[in-house]
Amino acid sequence: MRFDIITLFPPIFAGYLTQSLLAKAIDRGLVEIHIHDLREWSTDLKHHKIDDRPYGGGPGMLICVPPVVHCVEAVQQMSEQPGVVVVMTPQGDRLDQRRVEHMARFDRMILLCGRYEGFDQRVIDILNPIELSVGDYVLNGGEVASMVVVDSTVRMIPGVLGDEKSSWDDSFSRGNRYLESPQYTRPPEFRGHSVPEVLLSGDHQRIADWRTAEATKKTRLRRNDLFKSEGG
Ligand code: 6GU
Secondary structure: OEEEEEEOOHHHHHHHHOOHHHHHHHHOOOOEEEEEEHHHHOOOOOOOOOEEOOOOOOOOOEEOHHHHHHHHHHHHOOOOOOOEEEEEEEEEEEOOHHHHHHHOOOOEEEEEEOOOOOEOHHHHHHHOOEEEEOOOOOOOOHHHHHHHHHHHHHOOOOOOOOOOHHHHHOOOOOOOOOOOOOOOOOOOEEOOEEOOHHHHOOOHHHHHHHHHHHHHHHHHHHOOHHHHOOOO
C-alpha cells in the first residue's frame, strides 16, 4: 500500500517512519510512504507563501486552493495507481475501526494535512476527497491525525503484524466489539498485587470464561455504547 502525505511540516514524520512496526512494514516492501512539502507548490516564489486571510473576514489564515490542487495533481502523477484523496479535518467523518478496515483495502491514499483555519472550500469542491477527523477535539494540524490513519490502516494489511490473529482479537476489530480483559506477566506478585489465580491455573476453559466475563464487565462499565452499535 502506498501513502502520499502532503504537509507544511515534513520533519514531523521522520521519527514516526523510522521506528517499530511501520519501519518493518516499509523494509519488507508492504508499505511505501512519501512525504511532500506543500510549500514547494507555492506560486509565491519569494516567500513560498501558501496561506491567506479569509474573504469576508474572520480569524486566522486559510490554505489557498492553487498550491493544493497543483500539488495533488503532481503527486497523483508520481505513480500509475490513482490515489484516494483524503483531507484531514475536524469537520470530517469520524474515523473508527470499520472505516480503517475499509481503507486498508485501498492500494494508495493521498493524505492532505490541514493547518491554520483549514483549506479554501474549493480544495474540497475540486478534489472531492474523503474528509476524515480522528475525534471530537481540535489538533493543531492534520499531521498527527494522518499518522493515526496510516498507523491504524497499516496494521490491517495482511503480513504487517507478525501474528495474523492479533489484529482480529483487538478491541473494535471485526472479530471483537469488546474492550480487552486485563493482562498480566511476570512477576506473579508485586507490592502485594497478585496475578488473578485463574490465569495461573492452566485451565484453558476457565481462563477463556474469565477473560470473556472481565471484557464484558469492563465494556459495560466504560463503553456501554459499544453494545448498542452492533451494526457499527
Ligand atoms: Cl483531522 N485535524 C485537526 N486539526 N484536528 C482534528 C482532526 C483533524 N481530527 C480531530 N481533530
